[in-house]
Amino acid sequence: MNIAVLSGKGGTGKTLVSVNLAAAAGKSTYIDCDVEEPNGHLFFKPEQIESEKISVKIPLIDDALCNGCRKCVDFCKFNALAYVGSKVLLFDVMCHSCGGCSLLCPQKAISEIDKNVGEIQKGVSEDVTVVTGIMNTGEASGVPIIKNLLEYIPSSNESVFIDCPPGSACIVMESIKDADYCVLVAEPTLFGVHNLNMVYNLVKLFGKPHGVVLNKCLEGDNPSEKFCIENRIKILGRIPFDNELGTLNSNALIVARESDKYRAIFTSLLETVTKEVQHETAVNS
Incomplete structure (x- = not known):
């Protein structure tokens, strides 16, 4: 029981x-x-x-592949991603490890890495x-x-x-x-x-x-x-x-x-x- x-x-x-x-x-x-x-x-x-x-999975952004389309930023309802200047920034404390951003990215610029919690x-x-x-x-x-x-x-x-x-x-x-x-x-x-x-x-x-x-x-x-x-x-x-x-x-x-x-x-x-x-x-x- x-x-x-x-x-x-x-x-x-x-x-x-x-x-x-x-x-x-x-x-x-x-x-x-x-x-x-x-x-x-x-x-x-x-x-x-x-x-x-x-550990949990969090996004890793490849700046060389990113074209600034902001689709990942618009997708993230937890505001864990932001486009500032010419880069996508990650606020990992806000990330819920859903993996949606990496699936959605048309440029395949987002992969995932482990974060120890x-x-x-x-x-x-x-x-x-x-x-x-x-x-x-x-x-x-x-x-x-x-x-x-x-x-x-x-x-x-x-x-x-x-x-x-x-x-x-x-x-x-x-x-x-x-x-x-x-x-x-x-x-x-x-x-x-x-x-x-x-x-x-x-x-x-x-x-x-x-x-x-x-x-x-x-x-x-x-x-x-x-x-x-x-x-x-x-x-x-x-x-x-x-x-x-x-x-x-x-x-x-x-x-x-x-x-x-x-x-x-x-x-x-x-x-x-x-x-x-x-x-x-x-x-x-």
């Missing part, structure tokens, strides 16, 4: 949940799609690391395979890296936990496309409700079965819990706001491996999520 873990913003507890679900599952795969700021590896501390560079690191931590995407600083989009990350989903029935980027942008949409179930992590504040609503609308749009984990729970009113009840969203579990969790997490330790209390919490959460996936599979089969 492929489980995507989302949140409307950073710091909500998305990585806490995904890392500890993977640890509780035993033999599993953890994929960190938060390629701008991946941090799951800080908890897992994987060994036997293998690295793969990720980041890397993928793969290692192991006990029984967990840890796959991390790292985007180069200054790149406009992590989608090409995430596409490659999702190729690391094993073909077996092994549990896979996808730590998505925060928010609801294109990189999040790419991260959840192969998910069987989405776990939304929410904080107990009005701001938390706003961010929960963002990812809730996203998973509804994609038709993904989903449920919510309420993090940082305290005594008293919980606006995110109220939102779930009003919208009939399944509450998968609750994680308390306490000193033990805060201390272990701030020291980059996996709480499901360090604490009997939290091992029980995340094992129970994993069982609940597994039952939800099995139920959805039975309904749709």
